[in-house]
Structure formats: structure tokens, C-alpha cells
Amino acid sequence: MRNIFFAIAIFFSFPALAAPVQEVKTKAGLIAWLVEEHSQPLIAVNIAFRDSGTAYDPDGKEGRAAMVSALLMEGAGAMSSQDFTIALENSAVKLGFSADDDNFYGNLQSLREYKDQAFLYLGMALTAANFDDVAVTRVKNQTKSAIKEQQEKPAYRLSRAWQKQVFGNHPYAKEELGTKETVEAISVYEMHEFTKNYLTKKNMVISVVGDISASELSALLDKNLSALPENYNPEVKISDIKLPESARQTVIEQAIPQTMVNFGMGGIKRADPDYIPAYVMNYILGGGGLTSRLALEIREKRGLTYGINTNLVPMRHVEIFAGGFATRSEKVGEAIGALKDTLKNYAENGASDKEIADAKEFLTGSFVVGLSSNSSIVNFLTMMQLQNLGIDYMERRNNLIRAVTKEQVKNIAKKLIKLDKLQIVMVGKPQLEESKK
Amino acid sequence: MRFFATFCLIFSFYSLNANASELPITSFTLKNGLEVIVVENHRVSAINHTLWYRVGAADDPAQKSGLAHYHEHSMFLGTSKYKSGEYSAIITANGGEQNAFTGRDATAYFINISKEKLPLAMEMEADRMRGLKLSDEDMEKEKQVIIEERRLRVENSPEALLNEQIDAALFRNHPYQTPVIGWMSEMEGLTKEDVIDFHKKYSHPNNAILIVAGDVVPDEVKKLAEKYYGGFPKVEVPKRIWNVEPPQIAERKIIMHDKQVTQSSWSRVYASPSFGNDKKGQVLPLFVLSQVLGGGKTSKLYKALVSEQKIATSVNVGYNGLAIGAGEFSIDITPSQNVDVETIEKAADIEIVKFMADGVSDEELARAKTLLKAETIFARDGLSSIANIIGYLRIIGMPVSYFSSWGELVDKVNKEQVLQAAEETLRKEQSVSAFLLPKEEKKRVEQ
Numbered sequence: 001m002r003n004i005f006f007a008i009a010i011f012f013s014f015p016a017l018a019a020p021v022q023e024v025k026t027k028a029g030l031i032a033w034l035v036e037e038h039s040q041p042l043i044a045v046n047i048a049f050r051d052s053g054t055a056y057d058p059d060g061k062e063g064r065a066a067m068v069s070a071l072l073m074e075g076a077g078a079m080s081s082q083d084f085t086i087a088l089e090n091s092a093v094k095l096g097f098s099a100d101d102d103n104f105y106g107n108l109q110s111l112r113e114y115k116d117q118a119f120l121y122l123g124m125a126l127t128a129a130n131f132d133d134v135a136v137t138r139v140k141n142q143t144k145s146a147i148k149e150q151q152e153k154p155a156y157r158l159s160r161a162w163q164k165q166v167f168g169n170h171p172y173a174k175e176e177l178g179t180k181e182t183v184e185a186i187s188v189y190e191m192h193e194f195t196k197n198y199l200t201k202k203n204m205v206i207s208v209v210g211d212i213s214a215s216e217l218s219a220l221l222d223k224n225l226s227a228l229p230e231n232y233n234p235e236v237k238i239s240d241i242k243l244p245e246s247a248r249q250t251v252i253e254q255a256i257p258q259t260m261v262n263f264g265m266g267g268i269k270r271a272d273p274d275y276i277p278a279y280v281m282n283y284i285l286g287g288g289g290l291t292s293r294l295a296l297e298i299r300e301k302r303g304l305t306y307g308i309n310t311n312l313v314p315m316r317h318v319e320i321f322a323g324g325f326a327t328r329s330e331k332v333g334e335a336i337g338a339l340k341d342t343l344k345n346y347a348e349n350g351a352s353d354k355e356i357a358d359a360k361e362f363l364t365g366s367f368v369v370g371l372s373s374n375s376s377i378v379n380f381l382t383m384m385q386l387q388n389l390g391i392d393y394m395e396r397r398n399n400l401i402r403a404v405t406k407e408q409v410k411n412i413a414k415k416l417i418k419l420d421k422l423q424i425v426m427v428g429k430p431q432l433e434e435s436k437k
Numbered sequence: 438m439r440f441f442a443t444f445c446l447i448f449s450f451y452s453l454n455a456n457a458s459e460l461p462i463t464s465f466t467l468k469n470g471l472e473v474i475v476v477e478n479h480r481v482s483a484i485n486h487t488l489w490y491r492v493g494a495a496d497d498p499a500q501k502s503g504l505a506h507y508h509e510h511s512m513f514l515g516t517s518k519y520k521s522g523e524y525s526a527i528i529t530a531n532g533g534e535q536n537a538f539t540g541r542d543a544t545a546y547f548i549n550i551s552k553e554k555l556p557l558a559m560e561m562e563a564d565r566m567r568g569l570k571l572s573d574e575d576m577e578k579e580k581q582v583i584i585e586e587r588r589l590r591v592e593n594s595p596e597a598l599l600n601e602q603i604d605a606a607l608f609r610n611h612p613y614q615t616p617v618i619g620w621m622s623e624m625e626g627l628t629k630e631d632v633i634d635f636h637k638k639y640s641h642p643n644n645a646i647l648i649v650a651g652d653v654v655p656d657e658v659k660k661l662a663e664k665y666y667g668g669f670p671k672v673e674v675p676k677r678i679w680n681v682e683p684p685q686i687a688e689r690k691i692i693m694h695d696k697q698v699t700q701s702s703w704s705r706v707y708a709s710p711s712f713g714n715d716k717k718g719q720v721l722p723l724f725v726l727s728q729v730l731g732g733g734k735t736s737k738l739y740k741a742l743v744s745e746q747k748i749a750t751s752v753n754v755g756y757n758g759l760a761i762g763a764g765e766f767s768i769d770i771t772p773s774q775n776v777d778v779e780t781i782e783k784a785a786d787i788e789i790v791k792f793m794a795d796g797v798s799d800e801e802l803a804r805a806k807t808l809l810k811a812e813t814i815f816a817r818d819g820l821s822s823i824a825n826i827i828g829y830l831r832i833i834g835m836p837v838s839y840f841s842s843w844g845e846l847v848d849k850v851n852k853e854q855v856l857q858a859a860e861e862t863l864r865k866e867q868s869v870s871a872f873l874l875p876k877e878e879k880k881r882v883e884q
Contacts, residue, residue: 085733089733090804111811138743138744144774258589305585306582326588357530358526361532362533365533366549366550368483372481
């Protein structure tokens, strides 16, 4: 089947796509990556602003990026919050903003017939948000309520403890929503400053998939996004993180019937030539749902968990190789023992020929299935741009995976899996001694 | 809201058929009673293969809650042809994604895979329809896995625990009162024999619906279905006999305190019409009602409680009409700081009374319809969501042809119907009001 797949690739840039990825340069100099897909009257747009995420929240103003993401939906230009929502609903435009540690995102979905309105409202939100007092007060109250609500949630406590242990004092450990005090401290002026300094043409990445031509897109971008500021002016410079040098295990005590566990160590940069071998290596270890080594050891053989997974997380200032699972408290010691044994064995011996062949078949074969919707393709385009993978990456991607060797997987497993640096954080009431067999 | 999103997929079929039959739907039945539905979508060279069985948690026998779900898990534990775990391993090694889900009304097994692997998908799925072969050891371990699943999804979360209590209070006699995953006390007693008995009773072609969506043509699917499923005999399946819910005449209130709760919340769930029991055409009006009452910042409840009175920080209204038994119409509200849940309940009730007096404006109705119809087009993006909605509707008993009339039905919904559906559904005596509160700070004498 591989040959058939390859033959198709000669005629089309990528078989999942109706058209190749185009780089659209507008008259005003904006750049977007576009995949035209005219089979359905739909358009999906993703805009990312690099290096504008929650890590850039100033000290004492944690929660700023998250709050701006909510307030961009609360009225712009001459439109009040109510007017703006009614306008979106009347054109069935789906618009939303969000932030992760590194970046700030805008997401737009529209029917073709409402594309003019969709781009208009996107542009208004980004360039002319009102931040009016009533809306600011309401969003602050909503944020404070959300902050209060998460305090005793095991998943939140786990994620906080993990951030503190692994990221230390680095801005990646900042509270995403802020605290009651920092939310109160964020001023309207500071939110305006955020849009001026961070939501700029300089650090913007645009991805579009759907029923729209390059010339239509070009005109709509110029009309609605030209007013964005030219220059990106961050207030701070974020440094790279040095991960903890020695293994550490933290227990957050909470009276819950099941203990939740996060584990991990250093990962690999997306730009590293060994990233793809590492990707295959991770898939075999814990990326493959029910069939991964860890799932077989912890779930299938021992019945200790409903699910266990691992991921490579290449962030802007650190690379993590991490995973998680949950198990009944009396079995935590046994599960962690099995986890460490599996990691150790994999680091020493690597994967079998069959595991590697199966992994390659899944990762190449499922690529087409994973890119069967506009929204999945547009997210992939954004990732390609943010990680500087090149506009032809989709074409190259499966061949990169096919080229991975057993030796590479073994080497990268050995290089990344370091039990003496393993970070473990858990929430619950775990019994940590391994029960005798 | 998950159900709402999937529900909306259906509308696309109207538009698609009306336009250029871009996603034509074909259905036929094999001699052994297996119903087959093909949804053509040639955009990507991939397919979704889903096998639905007309059996779910509502069919769990007395004292065996969780059995349908345990059986679903056991379907991955080997047949006379494939060893335990091989099903997942083979599908995955061929580039396929696979999993399964159990609901109250149905169980479904799906595979998303490139189109040339359709014969493989069908062979593997057909094999476990009849060939299940389970070991004691695997079944004991799998029981621990589903118990861990219950701990993960339910026991660790006060919201999930409360939702179970809401359903148990909402349905006093109907089997929807029992959680799909099962009560912990009964899950522990499930056995391999229970599963085998369940499998023998229900896993037959005449109790199943096969949906293949994607880059295929009906003839190809027919040939393959006859080859892989056609050899199984038709076997009589037990009739689904469910306890009947008596008229609901008493308003119920339930209160839960939990240490994890730092922010109180209030919710109310009304037993409502559903696709399965909709005698008066109230399902679509209820979708409109959920939008007008609580579907975003322009909705009645959000405007009144969040924007104007400032006593709440969030309002969510959801309607799940995808059910054979009763549906559920729900309202969830988070109070602002220093506002108690009783104040919220009173304020919500006042708004509902106002709504009954004022009704829906032309503008609100038009906007709700625009959104409902747009969802139908957004739903064309993707492969398996469409297959899922068709499958569920067929499980409920709607004819395949029903889809084509839906767009028209949305357009026909009028203000009087919305108001009437509201009057008949939003009755306190058909509801459970739930209060989720922090642990009471009482000094207790430790035992």
C-alpha cells in the first residue's frame, strides 16, 4: 500500500488536500498560508501571535493574556458587547480567542456566504476592542469565579504542582488565569497596551482553509487586518529553562479515591534532526492509545489504569517528554514501579522491528484520516508555521517517518529517557511501597 | 451541549440532498437483518466504519449495572481467531484509529482508516460479532480497568457524582436512572458469564446497524458486507422491556456537599420530550428554546442574571433530545461571589415566568434558526460525526428518509410552538434542582 500512497503524492502535493498549500502575499504585505477546499461552503481561519502567551503576563498582573482573550469578544468600535454578539449570531460566525504559554490565538469559522462579516468582526476584535468598564468588571468577576472554582480540583492541583516542580520560577509556571489579586490589578490601559505591543503584524501567522480563493482572501485580509500595529514590542525577554538536574517526586495530599500522576523529563526541540525519530519512539512507548508499551504494561497486563499516555512537548523555551495516568491509591507504588521498569527496558533495548514497522504504518496511514476536516488542517498549518517546518512539510512528513531506523529509535530512547532525572508529581493519597507479589 | 452539537449535524443532510447530493445516503438490509447505511463523502481517501448495536446500559439486568459497558470492553479481549489485544494492534498497525462507546440506548464500535483498508476493518469487526473468546484472567483485569475508569470519570469529581444523583432522582422507574458505567457496588459483582450471556443474546446481525461513511460507493460496501457479515444467521434477540416512567408529579431538590467544591453552583434538569417519545413535534422547538433561554450572551438568562442583575457569572442551557426514552433539558448557573444558590434559583424561576409571559421575539426566533441551520453546514466538515448522528437516529427508530425533511422543519418552527414546548417542559414537578455546595464547616467528633 505504501507504493500506491507514494504514487498519488507525485500528482498531488498531499492526498488529503484538494489543493496545495499556497503562500498568499497581500498588497499590503500580509502573508497567509491557504489551502483552497471548495467541496463545502465553509472557511476556517487561525491566527497566531508568536511569543504573546501567558508567559508574557507581567509579575503581579498574571491573567492578562487570558483576560484579553475574553474581552476581545465583548464589543469593538461602535458595537457594544450585546451588539457584537448579535452581529456574530446573525451571520453565524464562530469567533474565539485563547492563549497558551507561548502564543496568543484567534480562531474563526464561517460559512462562505458570511465571509465578509466574519473577517470584519475578526479585524474589529483584534484592532478596535472597546474594553469598556462594564464588560471589564463582568469578565473580572467571571475570571475570579473560575479561579475559585478550580482551587480544590485534583487536575488543577496536579498541573500547578507540576509547573512549580518542573518550571520553577520561570514564567511558564505563572497562573494562567491569575489570582484574585492579580486579576483585580490589571487595568484597561494595560490591556490596550497588550494589544498594541503583542497583537502585531510582525509576529502574526495566518492560516486559512476552505471555500475561498487567494485573491478573495488577500482582499479581505488587507481590508480588515491592515490596521494592526506594525511592530512587536514585548516588555520582557523570556529565557530558556534549565530542567531539574535530579529526579524528584512530589505528593500533593488529597482525599480522593484515585491518585493522579504526572511524570516526565527533558524532551527534544522541534527543529532537532532527531525529532522525527523521537516522535516514532514516543508513539511506541506511550503515544499509541491501547497498543503502546505503557498501555500494555500498566493497563492490559496489570489492570492498573484506564489510560496512560506520553507526549513530546516542544515549547518555545523548553522541551518536555511527559506523560500521565491515574490509578487506585493502594496501587500507585506498583504502577510507578512498572512505569520505571518499562522506561528502563526501553532506554536500554529500544524497540523491536515489528514495533517500528507498526508505528510507521499507523503514523503514516492515519495522517490522512487526521486531516479530514478544515479545522484539523488549519491547526496543522499553524503548527507548521509556528515551528518553521516549511510550506512543503505535509508532502515530506510521511517520508521522514518512513526513513526512521531501529538504530535511531534506540539511540533517541537512550538519550531522552533518564530515570535519574525523572520528575514525578501526584495528587491523592498514594501508597508508595510496591506491594509484594 | 455535546449532544446539541451532534444533533445539529443532521440538518446537513437536508441541505446536501437539496443541493447537489454531495453526500448521498444509501441504505439497504442484508438477508440476515443487518441494516447497512452508506454515506458517500469523497473528499478524503478515508472511511469511517461504525457498527451499532441496539443494546445499551438501559438493558443492563437487575443488579448488573455496567454490564453493557463491561461487554463493550470485553470485545477487545480476543476471539477464536485473534488473541486479546490483537484487534486494536492490527487496526492500529494498518493506520487506523479505533474505539467504542456505550450509551443508554446503544453501543457502537468505530474505525477510521484509509479507504483501501475497508475490507480489513470489516473482517475484524465481523469476527468479534460472533467469535468472542474470553479468558478468566483477562476479564478480571478488565474489570479493574472499568473500575479505574469509574474512579477517573466519576469518583474523583463531585460534578460527575452529582450528575449521577440527578439522573437517579429524575427517573424514578425508567432505567435511565442508572449510570452507564454502573454503580461501583454492582460493578464489582460482574462476571465473565454475565458478559458471555449478554453477548449471546444481543450480538447478532439483525440487532445491528452498519454505517460506512467516506470515500466509498454503495455497491462496494454491499459486496463486502455480504462477504463478511452475510454469513451470520438471524437470531431472535430479547425484546427491550424497560420500566415505564410514571407521570412526574413532585418537584425534587437534591443537595450535595463536597470538599472539592469551592464555588457553589445551581442546576436544574427537566425530563423532556426526545426524538424517541416526541408525540407533539416539540424537539425542534426545544432546541430553539435552549438557544433563546441560555445560548450565549444575548440569551434571556445570561442577560438578566449575568449582565443586568450581576448575580451570576455563567449560565449554560443544554438540551439532549437524542434518546429513546425521555430527553433532558438542563440549566446550569454559577453564582457571583457572595450570592447564594437560593437567590439564583429564585431569579432563574422569575425569568422563566417572564419568558412564559413575553414569549420569543421575531428577532430571537430568526437568530436561533440561523444558528441551527448554520450548524448543519459546519457539520459537513469531517467524517465520523455525520456517521454518528445517523447511527444514533436510526437506533432511536427514525427512518433514514427523515433526515431530508429537517431543514424544512427548522424553518417551520413558530413562536407558539416554542412557547408551548416551554410550558410543557419547564415544569418544576418534572424536574430535579441540584445544589452543589462546599463541605459544611461543622466541627465533627472524630470516631
